[in-house]
Each structure stands twice: as structure tokens, then as C-alpha cells.
Amino acid sequence: xxxxxxxxxxxxxxxxxxxxxxxxxxxxxxxxxxxxxxxxxxxxxxxxxxxxxxxxxxxxxxxxxxxxxxxxxxxxxxxxxxxxxxxxxxxxxxxxxxxxxxxxxxxxxxxxxxxxxxxxxxxxxxxxxxxxxxxxxxxxxxxxxxxxxxxxxxxxxxxxxxxxxxxxxxxxxxxxxxxxxxxxxxxxxxxxxxxxxxxxxxxxxxxxxxxxxxxxxxxxxxxxxxxxxxxxxxxxxxxxxxxxxxxxxxxxxxxxxxxxxxxxxxxxxxxxxxxxxxxxxxxxxxxxxxxxxxxxxxxxxxxxxxxxxx
Amino acid sequence: xxxxxxxxxxxxxxxxxxxxxxxxxxxxxxxxxxxxxxxxxxxxxxxxxxxxxxxxxxxxxxxxxxxxxxxxxxxxxxxxxxxxxxxxxxxxxxxxxxxxxxxxxxxxxxxxxxxxxxxxxxxxxxxxxxxxxxxxxxxxxxxxxxxxxxxxxxxxxxxxxxxxxxxxxxxxxxxxxxxxxxxxxxxxxxxxxxxxxxxxxxxxxxxxxxxxxxxxxxxxxxxxxxxxxxxxxxxxxxxxxxxxxxxxxxxxxxxxxxxxxxxxxxxxxxxxxxxxxxxxxxxxxxxxxxxxxxxxxxxxxxxxxxxxxxxxxxxxxxxxxxxxxxxxxxxxxxxxxxxxxxxxxxxxxxxxxx
Numbered sequence: 027x028x029x030x031x032x033x034x035x036x037x038x039x040x041x042x043x044x045x046x047x048x049x050x051x052x053x054x055x056x057x058x059x060x061x062x063x064x065x066x067x068x069x070x071x072x073x074x075x076x077x078x079x080x081x082x083x084x085x086x087x088x089x090x091x092x093x094x095x096x097x098x099x100x101x102x103x104x105x106x107x108x109x110x111x112x113x114x115x116x117x118x119x120x121x122x123x124x125x126x127x128x129x130x131x132x133x134x135x136x137x138x139x140x141x142x143x144x145x146x147x148x149x150x151x152x153x154x155x156x157x158x159x160x161x162x163x164x165x166x167x168x169x170x171x172x173x174x175x176x177x178x179x180x181x182x183x184x185x186x187x188x189x190x191x192x193x194x195x196x197x198x199x200x201x202x203x204x205x206x207x208x209x210x211x212x213x214x215x216x217x218x219x220x221x222x223x224x225x226x227x228x229x230x231x232x233x234x235x236x237x238x239x240x241x242x243x244x245x246x247x248x249x250x251x252x253x254x255x256x257x258x259x260x261x262x263x264x265x266x267x268x269x270x271x272x273x274x275x276x277x278x279x280x281x282x283x284x285x286x287x288x289x290x291x292x293x294x295x296x297x298x299x300x301x302x303x304x305x306x307x308x309x310x311x312x313x314x315x316x317x318x319x320x321x322x323x324x325x326x327x328x329x330x331x332x333x334x335x336x
Numbered sequence: 337x338x339x340x341x342x343x344x345x346x347x348x349x350x351x352x353x354x355x356x357x358x359x360x361x362x363x364x365x366x367x368x369x370x371x372x373x374x375x376x377x378x379x380x381x382x383x384x385x386x387x388x389x390x391x392x393x394x395x396x397x398x399x400x401x402x403x404x405x406x407x408x409x410x411x412x413x414x415x416x417x418x419x420x421x422x423x424x425x426x427x428x429x430x431x432x433x434x435x436x437x438x439x440x441x442x443x444x445x446x447x448x449x450x451x452x453x454x455x456x457x458x459x460x461x462x463x464x465x466x467x468x469x470x471x472x473x474x475x476x477x478x479x480x481x482x483x484x485x486x487x488x489x490x491x492x493x494x495x496x497x498x499x500x501x502x503x504x505x506x507x508x509x510x511x512x513x514x515x516x517x518x519x520x521x522x523x524x525x526x527x528x529x530x531x532x533x534x535x536x537x538x539x540x541x542x543x544x545x546x547x548x549x550x551x552x553x554x555x556x557x558x559x560x561x562x563x564x565x566x567x568x569x570x571x572x573x574x575x576x577x578x579x580x581x582x583x584x585x586x587x588x589x590x591x592x593x594x595x596x597x598x599x600x601x602x603x604x605x606x607x608x609x610x611x612x613x614x615x616x617x618x619x620x621x622x623x624x625x626x627x628x629x630x631x632x633x634x635x636x637x638x639x640x641x642x643x644x645x646x647x648x649x650x651x652x653x654x655x656x657x658x659x660x661x662x663x664x665x666x667x668x669x670x671x672x673x674x675x676x677x678x679x680x681x682x683x684x685x686x687x688x689x690x
Contacts (some may be wrong), residue, residue, distance in 0.1 A: 034538065044532060085556065134371060141373040144556075240531050240553050242575070245371035246400065249526040280529075284536035287519045287686070288486070295520045296690040 032037030035164040035308025037281070043169065043239065046176045047072070047231040047248075051255035052262075053179045054227025059185060059259060060219035062200035067107055069252025070129020071225050075100040075232025076131040080109060081140055082250040093172070093233050100229020101222050105130060107157040108221040111331070112214050118329045125251070129271045134245045145241025148262060170238050172230065179227075196220060200325030203332040213332055228252070261310040264323040276306045293301035339675045364388055365419035366397035367410055369426035372523040376550035376569040377524065377586070381425045381448075386590030388596045403428025408435060415440040421599040423592065424448065424689045426524070427493055435459055442600050451675055456606050458685050461591060464497070464612030465500035466643045466674070468584035470649040471620060471635055473506030474564050476514070476544045477630055479564050486537025488530060488547040488554055489520045492689045494677045496548050500647040501681045503546065516684050517542055527553035538563055544587055555580055571621040582622040582635075591617060610671065613643040617657050650674065655682040 048320045051068050060064050078098030083089060105124050130336030148170050187193040195216060198206040203213045235241055235251075254276065262268035281300040314320060366385050370378040380398065389395050398418070399408045407429050409679045414422050415436055424433045430450035437445045437455045449462045476485050483509060490497050500518065502631045517540060519533040530549050534557040537545060545558040545565040552575040559576035566571065567583025582672035591609065598604040612618035621638060623632045641647035650669035654662045656679045665670050680688060 033539070040532075040535060040539075044528075134373070138373065142375055142552075142574065153545050210658045235528065240527050240556065242527075242552070242556060244375075244551055245373045246525070247527045247565045251528070281532055281536060284519050284521075284533050285540060288537050288540040288542075290685040291519065292687060296466065296522070298524050299520070 032164065033159040035152050035161040038286070039164040039168070041274065041278040041281050042177070042226060043173060044171050044281055046252050046275040047234050047239070048255050048258060048273035048276060049176045049179065049270055050172075050231035050234065051228045051252060053176075053183050053266060054224040054260045054272060055230075055255060056183065056259050056262075056266055056269060057187075057196065057227075057262060058201045058224035060264060060325050061075065061196045061217050062203055062325050062327040062330065062332070063217050063221055064118045064122065064257065065104065065107055065125070065221060065224060066119060066131065067125025068224075068228050068256050069104065069248055069250065070104045070126035070230035071100045072132040072232035072235070072248045072252045072255075073246070074103050074127075074129045075142070075229030076236035076247055077137045077232075078229070079146070079233030080083060080236040081136060083146055083237060087146070089146065089237065089270070090219050092237060094231065095121055096229045096233030096237075097226040098229070100225040102225075104221045104225020104228070107219045107225070107333050112217055112221070115331050115333070117331070119307045121234065130246060137243050137245060139229070143243070145237065148238045148241065171211050171235075172234050172238065176234075177270070180266040180270040181203070184292040187266070197325070200327060203330075206332060207332075208331055213334065217332075228255075231255070258310075259308070261307055261314075263310075263314040263320045264318075264325065265314070272310050275309050287292070291331060347426065348679060357479050359393055360418055363419045363421075363608060364393055364395045364596050364599075365414035365422040366395065367401050367407065367414070367422065367426075367429060368397060368399040368439060369403060369428070370550050371399050372397070374525060374550050375552050375572065375575070376416030378425070378550065380570050380586045381423070381588055383640050384592040385423075387589035388592050391593050391597065393600060401483075401557065402430075405441075409434035409435045411445075412439075414563070415443045419443065420594060421446065421604070426607045427491075427495060427653070428689040436481075443664065444604055446595060449491045451608075453606060453608065456656060457645075459595075459604075459606050459608070461609035461611075463586055463593075463617040464610060465586070465618055465651050466498045467612045469502040470642060471582070471639055472584070473503035473508075473520050473547060474510055474635055474638055475623075475627060475631065476503065476546065476564070477507035477509070477511035479581065479627065480514060480544050482541050482543045483511065483515060484542045485514055485516050485544045485546065486534070486540070487516055487518045488533045488537070488545070488549055490518045490524050490549050492520065493524060495529060498674060499548055500684060504684050505650065505654065505681055517683070518686055520689055521549060523549065525550045528550040529556045530554050534558060535561070552576075566622060573621060573624075578626075580621075581627060585619040585621055587617055587619050603611045613639060614645070656680065657682055657684065 055068055075096040079092045079101035082095040110117050110121045111207050112132050150168050152167035156163045189225035199213050199216045207213045258269055258272045279302040365646050368378040372382040385395050398410050401407055419432035421445045425448045427449045430452050433445050433447045434452050434454040436456045445458045447460050451462050504516045521529050531553040532552050534545050534554040538561045543563045547554045547568050552572050554567040554573050556575040559579040564581055565579045567580050569586050571583045573580050649670040652667045653665040656662050
């Protein structure tokens with residue numbers, strides 16, 4: 027392995043790029059779960075976002091519409107989930123699972139006509155700075171706008187949940203919907219908004235995959251990233267900053283283990299392949315051992331159906 | 337006269353068809369490991385299925401069936417729902433296929449790339465993809481500037497190891513300095529992971545990317561990075577027009593049509609088929625002209641020699657990584673040895689995952 031500084035910079039840049047879909051989807055799901063709703067449809071909303079973004083890119087030839095469209099389609103899918111779980115009071119787990127299956131099937135159906143069409147180049151920012159500054163250049167520059175947004179998002183989410191009134195309301199709804207309702211908060215409305223926001227973020231995460239990361243449409247291209255995002259939220263004990271750390275570790279070790287293989291290190295490959303999962307869990311468990319903080323962050327009513335007393 | 341003959345032939349076929357299908361129509365089922373839209377492995381099997389359909393036989397398929405417990409359930413369901421012949425098209429379906437075959441002696445099963453035929457109603461078939469790999473190795477050895485070939489491998493089974501060995505042997509023959517770097521991704525189909533693996537290999541100095549996985553992601557990464565690549569299973573040229581030197585194409589259609597008709601007409605027998613360039617089950621996509629006329633001619637000649645049997649992918653002397661002789665000078669590896677290949681040849685770096 028070449029150990030020059032610029033190479034490490036390129037590696038870190040690649041790691042950041044690979045963790046973007048996880049950060050986006052997990053940040054969205056985190057808000058949804060903080061309001062007490064467990065939406066297991068992350069994978070389904072991501073894949074629908076991926077195909078909608080790609081299809082719109084092909085049809086309109088406009089990347090802006092493609093990105094917005096992917097968010098809207100994620101949002102529409104989450105609206106179905108909202109209608110079922112919030113208005114018709116169905117079980118969150120079952121509905122979420124159905125949403126994922128629906129999303130995967132639906133995306134494959136829409137995608138039939140878009141297989142094999144090459145993607146469009148997504149504009150990358152500050153490309154000249156990337157080349158001219160060694161080490162730091164490839165880390166901080168030459169990325170898409172969505173990557174910068176993704177890396178800002180956990181901090182914004184953290185601020186939003188802790189320091190704003192709306193954030194407090196969401197947490198209140200997630201912890202005790204009955205008390206929140208008694209305070210005059212419209213629990214159903216808050217939950218709907220959080221579900222829709224989560225859907226839009228998952229859609230964006232999917233669009234990142236089909237427009238920027240591997241610019242093409244391939245069936246099932248999310249490859250289980252939605253499930254990893256879901257797990258990240260739980261292991262990060264519903265803290266946005268820890269979600270960011272977890273996503274970086276997962277993305278980082280995924281890429282590093284491929285490099286270790288290519289170098290020919292004599293470590294069993296199966297262990298290397300399992301490493302991203304093992305390390306992410308260990309690190310997140312270690313950094314969130316404080317049981318008081320876990321209790322503080324865990325939405326107590328997660329996944330429970332809320333019946334408003336009339 | 338000719339027309340009259342044709343007409344009577346058609347009516348005879350129809351009559352025969354009606355009489356045979358009085359209570360149950362002859363149906364062929366296919367089980368795929370990936371989606372039909374992968375433009376690789378599964379796509380080619382589905383092209384074969386369409387050829388069967390075009391021959392007037394009814395077919396159904398189930399796509400994206402995971403290898404393991406799910407596979408058995410799907411195969412069993414196909415057998416129960418009146419399919420007379422079932423093609424299971426991935427290595428991991430080997431045990432489930434044999435298990436179900438035991439319970440349905442009247443249904444015929446064809447398993448791709450496996451070696452277990454535990455019951456008389458199970459046949460196996462595969463293609464000598466390694467012949468194609470030999471051609472890729474020749475081109476890779478000639479085209480590389482960094483002397484590093486990046487290889488994305490799926491699972492450590494003989495099929496995959498054979499490909500790595502065939503490619504490395506051919507590349508060494510034209511360029512003794514080449515190194516083969518291998519990344520195991522433990523999946524047949526995960527575009528994201530495949531592109532990360534391709535990128536890692538390129539970052540590690542590979543200027544040739546080869547894959548034994550099914551999606552088009554690696555060739556697209558190669559195209560973006562400006563290195564050479566080879567398509568897998570299907571002609572992937574339009575996904576990476578500048579980067580792809582050629583693709584190995586699996587052509588299952590003639591085999592599927594022949595076996596389906598045999599099963600319908602009652603002449604189906606258990607057998608083990610292993611066809612290659614000669615029979616056309618392995619074919620090569622057009623060679624990219626950037627390689628230059630001389631190299632293209634060389635490869636075309638080698639392709640002809642492999643097909644005619646004049647050349648063989650595994651011609652001795654071949655040594656394993658420790659320097660023990662595997663195939664003696666002048667000899668060629670027999671099919672038994674090829675089918676069970678589980679060691680790397682000399683020149684491949686690293687260990688096979690156990």
C-alpha cells in the first residue's frame with residue numbers, strides 16, 4: 027500500500043462519499059423515530075427515491091428536478107405509511123416491512139425501462155482545490171452538494187431537537203403522546219410531519235446512490251443500506267452526532283477492508299467482510315454506555331399506536 | 337410443396353400438443369439468483385428462457401431468489417404448481433435442487449454450475465467460462481501498464497478460482513511481471529459493494545478491472561477512472577464504451593431450447609453438460625479496436641485454437657503457489673481436476689478464503 031499523504035486523503039474522501047446515503051437516511055429516520063414512529067420502510071423509500079431520481083434525470087435531463095423528485099417520491103411513499111399507521115392505526119412494524127417490499131417491487135417495475143441507460147455527470151464542487159491542495163484537498167473538496175448537506179445535517183438535527191421548540195414538541199410526542207396531546211399538541215399532525223420528513227430524506231439518500239455514487243439504475247441497488255441506516259439509529263441511541271460517527275465507521279471499514287484485501291494482507295477475508303458490522307456496533311456501544319443518556323434519548327413510545335381519547 | 341409440408345407439420349404439432357396437453361400444459365420454470373435487469377448473469381439466463389418461450393413452450397420464472405432456505409421453498413413451489421422441467425441457475429441452489437428432486441420424481445431438474453446429481457431426474461450444466469478468462473488474461477497482460485490486474489471475486493468456489501487461475505496463467509504467458517490482486521465481496525450482486533471494490537483495486541494501482549460478479553457497476557467505475565475493464569456474462573459494452581475491451585457472453589438459449597423440447601417429447605435424460613467456446617455456450621463480444629489490430633488478431637487466433645482444442649487454458653507445466661507441480665509439462669488439466677479446483681496457481685497473491 028502506498029502510504030503517501032495524498033493517497034490517505036483520497037481514501038478519506040472515498041469513505042465520506044460512501045457514508046452519505048447512510049447519514050441521510052438515518053438522520054431522517056431518527057426524526058421519525060424521535061416522534062415515536064418506527065418506520066421499517068427505509069429501504070423501500072430509498073429505492074423508490076433512487077429510481078424516481080434516475081427516471082426524472084433521464085426524462086427531464088435536469089438534475090435539480092431529479093433530486094427534488096426523488097425527495098417527493100420518498101415523501102409520497104411515507105405518506106402511505108402515515109395514512110396506514112396514523113389514520114388507520116395499523117401496526118408500525120408490519121406496515122413498514124410491507125412498505126419496503128412494496129418499494130422494492132415498485133421500483134423494479136418502474137425501472138424496467140431505465141435499465142442500461144448511462145447516468146449524467148453530477149457537478150462536483152471545488153474540483154480545482156481538490157487537485158491543488160495535497161491531503162486536505164481530496165478530503166474537503168471535489169464533492170457533490172449533497173455530500174456537504176449530508177455532513178451538515180446531523181449537526182442541524184442535533185440543534186433542532188435540543189434547542190428549538192419544534193424539536194421539543196417532537197420529543198414530547200415521542201416520549202409520551204398522551205401527555206403531549208393533553209397539552210394541546212396535535213400528536214397525529216406532528217407524527218405525520220416527521221414521517222414525511224423521514225421519507226424525503228430516504229428518497230434523497232436513494233437519489234445519491236443512483237445519481238452520484240453509481241450513476242445508473244440497477245434493480246435493488248440500495249443493497250440493504252436502508253437496514254443498516256435503521257440499525258445505526260438504534261445503536262447510536264437516537265443521537266444525530268453518533269449516527270454520523272457510526273456511518274463514517276461503517277463506510278470507512280467497508281472501504282478499508284477492500285483495500286486490505288487488495289494489498290493481500292493475510293487476514294481471513296470473512297473476518298474482514300464482517301468487520302464493518304462488528305466495529306460499528308462495538309464503537310457505538312462503547313460511546314453510548316451512559317444509561318442515563320440513553321434513557322433521555324430513547325423515544326419511550328417508539329412503535330406504539332397512539333389512540334386519542336375522545 | 338414446401339408450404340404444404342410446413343402446414344401439415346404445424347397441424348401435426350398442434351394435434352400432438354393438444355393431445356398431450358389435454359389435462360396439463362407442459363411448463364418450464366426458472367429460478368434466478370438476481371433480477372432479470374442485472375444485465376449480466378441472470379439477464380442472460382432470461383434471454384435463454386425467452387428463446388424457450390419463442391419455441392412455443394410455456395415458461396415462468398422467479399427472480400432474486402436468495403441461495404439457501406428460500407431457494408428450496410421456491411423450487412418446491414414450482415414443482416408443486418405443475419412445472420415439468422425446472423432450471424435452477426445458481427451454484428448455491430445445488431443442495432435445495434437435489435432435495436426437492438427427491439420428492440418429485442416426475443419433474444425434471446437442471447442445475448447450473450453444480451456437480452451433484454443425486455437423483456436420476458437431476459441434470460447439471462455449465463459453461464467453460466474459463467476459456468473466456470484465458471482470452472481476457474492474454475489481453476490484460478498485453479494492455480496493462482502498471483502490471484497489476486484487479487479481480488473482483490464473489491465466492492471461493494471452484495468456478496471462481498478456476499477463472500482467476502485461467503486468467504493469471506494466460507496473462508503470465510505474455511507478461512511475466514503481472515500481479516493479480518483479488519478482492520472477495522461475498523455476493524453475486526451488490527452494485528454498491530462491487531463499485532467500492534473496483535475503486536479500491538484502482539486506488540491500489542490496478543489498471544485492468546475484471547469481475548466475477550453480476551452487475552455493471554465495476555465497468556462503469558473503470559470507465560470513470562480511465563482504466564480497462566471486461567464485461568461479465570453479457571455484453572456490457574454500452575455501459576463503458578471506452579473502457580471495455582470485450583465481454584464474456586454466456587449463451588444459454590440453444591441449450592435451454594434443446595433440453596425443454598427433449599423434456600416435452602420424453603427424450604430427456606440425466607447428463608452433465610460442460611460446453612465452451614466450441615459449442616458457443618461461451619462467446620466473446622466484439623473486441624475493442626483500441627487494442628490495435630495485432631492484438632485483436634492474436635486474441636482471435638487464440639479463441640479459434642481454444643475452440644478447436646489446439647490450445648487449452650490449463651496446459652502444463654502449472655505450479656501451485658508453493659511451487660508444487662499441478663499439471664505436468666505438456667499435459668492438460670482434465671475435467672475432474674478443473675471441476676474441483678481449489679488452489680491458486682503460482683503468481684496469484686493471497687490465500688483463498690476458507
